[in-house]
Amino acid sequence: xxxxxxxxxxxxxxxxxxxxxxxxxxxxxxxxxxxxxxxxxxxxxxxxxxxxxxxxxxxxxxxxxxxxxxxxxxxxxxxxxxxxxxxxxxxxxxxxxxxxxxxxxxxxxxxxxxxxxxxxxxxxxxxxxxxxxxxxxxxxxxxxxxxxxxxxxxxxxxxxxxxxxxxxxxxxxxxxxxxxxxxxxxxxxxxxxxxxxxxxxxxxxxxxxxxxxxxxxxxxxxxxxxxxxxxxxxxxxxxxxxxxxxxxxxxxxxxxxxxxxxxxxxxxxxxxxxxxxxxxxxxxxxxxxxxxxxxxxxxxxxxxxxxxxxxxxxxxxxxxxxxxxxxxxxxxxxxxxxxxxxxxxxxxxxxxxxxxxxxxxxxxxxxxxxxxxxxxxxxxxxxxxxxxxxxxxxxxxxxxxxxxxxxxxxxxxxxxxxxxxxxxxxxxxxxxxxxxxxxxxxxxxxxxxxxxxxxxxxxxxxxxxxxxxxxxxxxxxxxxxxxxxxxxxxxxxxxxxxxxxxxxxxxxxxxxxxxxxxxxxxxxxxxxxxxxxxxxxxxxxxxxxxxxxxxxxxxxxxxxxxxxxxxxxxxxxxxxxxxxxxxxxxxxxxxxxxxxxxxxxxxxxxxxxxxxxxxxxxxxxxxxxxxxxxxxxxxxxxxxxxxxxxxxxxxxxxxxxxxxxxxxxxxxxxxxxxxxxxxxxxxxxxxxxxxxxxxxxxxxxxxxxxxxxxxxxxxxxxxxxxxxxxxxxxxxxxxxxxxxxxxxxxxxxxxxxxxxxxxxxxxxxxxxxxxxxxxxxxxxxxxxxxxxxxxxxxxxxxxxxxxxxxxxxxxxxxxxxxxxxxxxxxxxxxxxxxxxxxxxxxxxxxxxxxxxxxxxxxxxxxxxxxxxxxxxxxxxxxxxxxxxxxx
Amino acid sequence: xxxxxxxxxxxxxxxxxxxxxxxxxxxxxxxxxxxxxxxxxxxxxxxxxxxxxxxxxxxxxxxxxxxxxxxxxxxxxxxxxxxxx
Numbered sequence: 001x002x003x004x005x006x007x008x009x010x011x012x013x014x015x016x017x018x019x020x021x022x023x024x025x026x027x028x029x030x031x032x033x034x035x036x037x038x039x040x041x042x043x044x045x046x047x048x049x050x051x052x053x054x055x056x057x058x059x060x061x062x063x064x065x066x067x068x069x070x071x072x073x074x075x076x077x078x079x080x081x082x083x084x085x086x087x088x089x090x091x092x093x094x095x096x097x098x099x100x101x102x103x104x105x106x107x108x109x110x111x112x113x114x115x116x117x118x119x120x121x122x123x124x125x126x127x128x129x130x131x132x133x134x135x136x137x138x139x140x141x142x143x144x145x146x147x148x149x150x151x152x153x154x155x156x157x158x159x160x161x162x163x164x165x166x167x168x169x170x171x172x173x174x175x176x177x178x179x180x181x182x183x184x185x186x187x188x189x190x191x192x193x194x195x196x197x198x199x200x201x202x203x204x205x206x207x208x209x210x211x212x213x214x215x216x217x218x219x220x221x222x223x224x225x226x227x228x229x230x231x232x233x234x235x236x237x238x239x240x241x242x243x244x245x246x247x248x249x250x251x252x253x254x255x256x257x258x259x260x261x262x263x264x265x266x267x268x269x270x271x272x273x274x275x276x277x278x279x280x281x282x283x284x285x286x287x288x289x290x291x292x293x294x295x296x297x298x299x300x301x302x303x304x305x306x307x308x309x310x311x312x313x314x315x316x317x318x319x320x321x322x323x324x325x326x327x328x329x330x331x332x333x334x335x336x337x338x339x340x341x342x343x344x345x346x347x348x349x350x351x352x353x354x355x356x357x358x359x360x361x362x363x364x365x366x367x368x369x370x371x372x373x374x375x376x377x378x379x380x381x382x383x384x385x386x387x388x389x390x391x392x393x394x395x396x397x398x399x400x401x402x403x404x405x406x407x408x409x410x411x412x413x414x415x416x417x418x419x420x421x422x423x424x425x426x427x428x429x430x431x432x433x434x435x436x437x438x439x440x441x442x443x444x445x446x447x448x449x450x451x452x453x454x455x456x457x458x459x460x461x462x463x464x465x466x467x468x469x470x471x472x473x474x475x476x477x478x479x480x481x482x483x484x485x486x487x488x489x490x491x492x493x494x495x496x497x498x499x500x501x502x503x504x505x506x507x508x509x510x511x512x513x514x515x516x517x518x519x520x521x522x523x524x525x526x527x528x529x530x531x532x533x534x535x536x537x538x539x540x541x542x543x544x545x546x547x548x549x550x551x552x553x554x555x556x557x558x559x560x561x562x563x564x565x566x567x568x569x570x571x572x573x574x575x576x577x578x579x580x581x582x583x584x585x586x587x588x589x590x591x592x593x594x595x596x597x598x599x600x601x602x603x604x605x606x607x608x609x610x611x612x613x614x615x616x617x618x619x620x621x622x623x624x625x626x627x628x629x630x631x632x633x634x635x636x637x638x639x640x641x642x643x644x645x646x647x648x649x650x651x652x653x654x655x656x657x658x659x660x661x662x663x664x665x666x667x668x669x670x671x672x673x674x675x676x677x678x679x680x681x682x683x684x685x686x687x688x689x690x691x692x693x694x695x696x697x698x699x700x701x702x703x704x705x706x707x708x709x710x711x712x713x714x715x716x717x718x719x720x721x722x723x724x725x726x727x728x729x730x731x732x733x734x735x736x737x738x739x740x741x742x743x744x745x746x747x748x749x750x751x752x753x754x755x756x757x758x759x760x761x762x763x764x765x766x767x768x769x770x771x772x773x774x775x776x777x778x779x780x781x782x783x784x785x786x787x788x789x790x791x792x793x794x795x796x797x798x799x800x801x802x803x804x805x806x807x808x809x810x811x812x813x814x815x816x817x818x819x820x821x822x823x824x825x826x827x828x829x830x831x832x833x834x835x836x837x838x839x840x841x842x843x844x845x846x847x848x849x850x851x852x853x854x855x856x857x858x859x860x861x862x863x864x865x866x867x868x869x870x871x872x873x874x875x876x877x878x879x880x881x882x883x884x885x886x887x
Numbered sequence: 888x889x890x891x892x893x894x895x896x897x898x899x900x901x902x903x904x905x906x907x908x909x910x911x912x913x914x915x916x917x918x919x920x921x922x923x924x925x926x927x928x929x930x931x932x933x934x935x936x937x938x939x940x941x942x943x944x945x946x947x948x949x950x951x952x953x954x955x956x957x958x959x960x961x962x963x964x965x966x967x968x969x970x971x972x
Contacts, residue, residue: 265927266915276917278888286894289968292955296966297901
């Protein structure tokens, strides 16, 4: 009995609220109680009288902290006896009696955990269990508190799962089925042979399997029906496992090292070479190999091995009819409204370097009489050379002012800014347009310079001429042709071509119907005697500025210019002179003596003006050999003169005279209006006059290679094509152009095309761009037409030149043949005449001869008869009668 | 020796021949009318090509052997004759 705890007989407490239903006896720590009271706990209700009796009054003796009270068994029994059924302990009467010990535990159930305020613990073990922990644990704490704490601890402390007894779900049956157990004890047998057999000698022999039928057991295959069912499904297990392989490698540890190597080709020393050359082997080898080489080299010689047949194949076929356009298409036409009134174009020239720029010279459209009548008016109207640009068809780009109508002009070949022209009054005019070249060049790309249009004021600049020749010393008739000498040579005073060190064209040639051809030099003439004072004076003078802003290029020539060579053309065989209209020089571009070709476009320094150039002295000049000094001149009377321009010294009078023309050919009826050389052949000329034209070869004097038929329409001008050697253009009076193609027809033009209504005055071709060849045609009304040359007339085949050359050679051969035949004819004629002469001187002999002839004839006849008789006799054919008759 | 010289001169003097080189079997020039570096270059290149060509011919027919090789280019023609007698 614990004094601390008040005992209570009957009160039993039920354990706290635990959820487990199992009947277990955990300690109060575990708290394994159930909702209902366990068996050893019996809830009791104690009246207050009983409580006083046993000293377990609620909340007085038994409190929440001290709920336990031990009650004596005897007391309980006595109580039950005294109060019998009224006693509170009556329901547990039997249980109390059965209680083995003397004391029972009564627990005050303050919280009514088991339903009543007291409960009685029925078993000793439970009593011990309840009491023990409270005793053990330093336990003044009430059990409820412990229980509560323990309950809390229950939730915090993780529980290890309690092992439950195994519940069979049927798996042990499967295992039993699979496991192999011995169903019966193992049987043991001991087998041993008969003793007498042991140890006896044994003999082994071979026996084949096939010896006896029973030697082998055969298991033939048969179709077992039980296996006929095909297993459609089969459970198989597959385990994928990767193939593993162990391998090792070890790199060689090499550290990089710089190395280099130098090789040298193997060579023999001189001795070794000698040795080898002398050996027998060498000799044999060389001799054996030689023939092969010679054969191969010969083969190479026979046939050109490097000729590419493929590329050479296509060129022969020159007639490609892919492009059917053969007409000249009009590209553009220029007509100046202000300047072209009442004017005609006399000459056209394309600008040699700037593409798309063309210059035309405008002259008055008046006949000679009208000119004389209107001479006063003409002086007031200056004439111009207009520069046209393709980008601007209305306004000319540049105007060059001329002193008089310019009939012909040319650009200087070495410097395209210098233009020389020949006027109606016989003067030679020079212009320098260097200041305006940019304007011409700018206008090529006219579309870009729209902003510059405002600056230009739309006024074409007028350029005045730089220099004019002296009026009295030049020509006395209108200059009809002017040409520059090429820059490779120049002429000395005697007309001998000498080397030109400055590579600049400095000399001009002009001709006029005043029967002379003049040579002009652009450089200032050498003053023969000039005192030093004069020189100094001149250098001190300020250079006079030319008025009108004209450049000073030719100031030294102005108005004092005179020709240095005058070639007159005296007539062969008669007095008088020829009056040249056009001339043609041989194209003498000579290479430099060093062998290099002369540079095409050399930028000359500005300082090297013509004024600085000096005519070199006669000693310094080196004469050039290969230049032909002969020229062809077409005259007013339709003759073609071949003359030399060299001046000879007349021994008698000491004067310088020009030589007589070498020969003269009269071929045309009217004046020759064109003499032009073919650009492909240096010695082929085309001369055109009003009714016919001819092609000549230089050197062939018997006649023209080709002479055209007389045409109804006057021919006004002719021009070779620049791209095809067999093509040339003829302009006519009705404004049409004839295209002559020598490869097609030589008796009629291959094409006639009408360009304008007025007569054609000049034709010029340009081929600056290879894709576009343009033909400039001017007519008498002053309009300049630019036509596009079609592809057929533009493109020449490779062999065309050769074909044309052959054609000319054939014509030449024909002429020679004619000449020969003529000579032959002459000879024969002479012979025939001689014969006739001879016959005439023998008329008497004829009679006598006749008689004699008759006599002779008779004799012969008689001889013949005799002969006949003899033969017949010999043949036995002669009859006796005939023989006798003859006799 | 003199014959060899004469023959070589004869070949060289034929119109159209630019140069002549004589090599030994290993491709080392013995005699040449061209300058040294050109000779060495030609010798090396042509020797290899000749060996290749000869190998080709003999692969096709072992009884056969290369006798003459002509290389024609745009500008020149090279003729190689081997000593396969």
